Amino acid sequence: MGVISSTTNGIEEESTKVKEMVFSARQGKWDTVFSILKTNPYLMNAIPEGRRWGVLHQAVWWNKQDVLKQLLNISSCDSTVRTKETMSEVGETGGCTPYEISQKYGYTDMGKLLEQHSNTLTTENELQNLPTFHYNIGDVQLSDLGLLRITLASYRQTFCPFTIDKHKPLAGVMEEIFKHVESKENWSKVKEKLCDSLYTVCKPAFESLKAARTKEELYTTIVNVYTNENTKLHIFLNNALRRQEERVYRPTANDLGLGPYILMFHLLLMYWNKLIVETGITYRRMIVKDNDCRRYQKGAQFVWLSFITSAVDLENAEPFPTCVPKGKQQMIFIFDNRTPSCWRPRSLDKYASLVEQKRVYPAGVEFMVTERLEKAGTIEVHLTLSDRQINSAQIPF
Structure with missing residues (x-):
């Protein structure tokens, strides 16, 4: 899902x-x-x-x-x-x-x-009207149609040529896939497919990845192009991930073309040890619809399907109007990242095109609301990773 x-x-x-x-x-x-x-x-x-x-x-x-x-x-x-x-x-x-x-x-x-x-x-404007909140995995309509699932089906020989346990959740296969990419010279095959697919969607990102000569160069470039606002790649791929919230999933050609890149960026956020794990408090502002806002109540567990960016200080936690939902209710999300988990956000500053002191969570992260307060017309929601994702705290490579 x-x-x-x-x-x-x-x-x-x-x-x-x-x-x-x-x-x-x-x-x-x-x-x-x-x-x-x-x-x-x-x-x-x-x-x-x-x-x-x-x-x-x-x-x-x-x-x-x-x-x-x-x-x-x-x-x-x-x-x-x-x-x-x-x-x-x-x-x-x-x-x-x-x-x-x-x-x-x-x-x-x-x-x-x-x-x-x-x-x-669904257009980009219509995507912004989709709900941000899903109570848990079961609240997402796409029981078997996630974008990464289709990507793995389309690029199986590149990413997972091994036998897949049909009863294992996709999250459980991610670590095996990263081990495969890391072994021997498999990274070069991954680079070829990343360039193939990005050529159809984002030529600047394609050119950057094509120039990578080593595995580390490939990894650093994957991170760098995400942070490069000129490519608009962060907008494209988060729209692709949010489209999964549709009642009937209909990925666009661009969504599917972004699939291999999204998969690799997600794997790096989960397992690449060169990206420093955030262990403190981070912040994110959002402006959402009233009915969405009401759902973030104490004790609620929910999932966000896209890559989530938060800031290490509140002053720098401005919302991105081009890739967040529309609405009228101002909200501040306060993330407690102190509990060990491979789902904790990573710092991209070392490889980013612009250092902004932001931290990025992997796609599909699940949170629990620990507190909800109202201050001067702004709703303040305190979050921690859900127990399910804390328990999946594998040691990153």
Whole structure:
């Protein structure tokens, strides 16, 4: 459920499905494609490892208007999906939308269909209206559809080629995945897939990661591009994580393209020993809707799906209007990070593009409200990590 707490049940089967779906589209086997999408519509915009084009691009290449119409009618369809870096018989086709592919091949009628299509996926403004509060993991609608789960299915050979215990929570597999990335030269394979996927979403981040020559350079660059406001990567990926709060999960092409980066950034926040763990008190301001505010009561346990930033001093704890919910109620969250846990926030200052004395929690962290006060019209909520996450206090690498 959500980003970290999804079960691992079915990742291997889903990996087979997403690869079969895109390969079948390449072969023009559309009955197979639609059979898979009927039960797995959230895979619509995925481009798994080993593939450069998505299902929509292949439909355009085949110049099949009836097929394209059916695909565009699927509610999870994102017609802005872009190809990975690649060449084809018409030259450079990397970073192309299906419409741009239609223009390169001269398929005018296919282009008209794509021009007329309007995505129905949740916009960034609509995401800000989603609730911030989930009582616990069970409150999240996505029992088996977390973004990291789909990422692992799409990039299984890169991140987890080992046998996965189907009964183990996804959080329990994270440590095994990081050990795999750390061993031998697996980091270079991870770098290749990170660059592949980011090419479709964020070219500045792609260029930075492509320049990494060692494992440590890769890790430091992953952290650095998150803190670089010029890339806007922190906004893109936190929007991708918040989209999991939808009642019917429909990840965009950009969400899925960010998946490998989100997975690696999460792993570094959990296990990389070069990021210093925060052991004191930190602060975060938010402006939320009244009904959301009322849910943060003493004793409540809840989960935040995105990466959460907090400041070491209250004066520096200003809300980010571009990536937090809209509302009228001012709130101050005070985090007690003194209890040992691998879920405690990390300092990014050593590798950040701008040192701001901020601390970042891994995605999907679960808190408990220990106190709620009202001071001068502002609600003050004191938090600690939930017992469940304190008990998962593995020693970071």
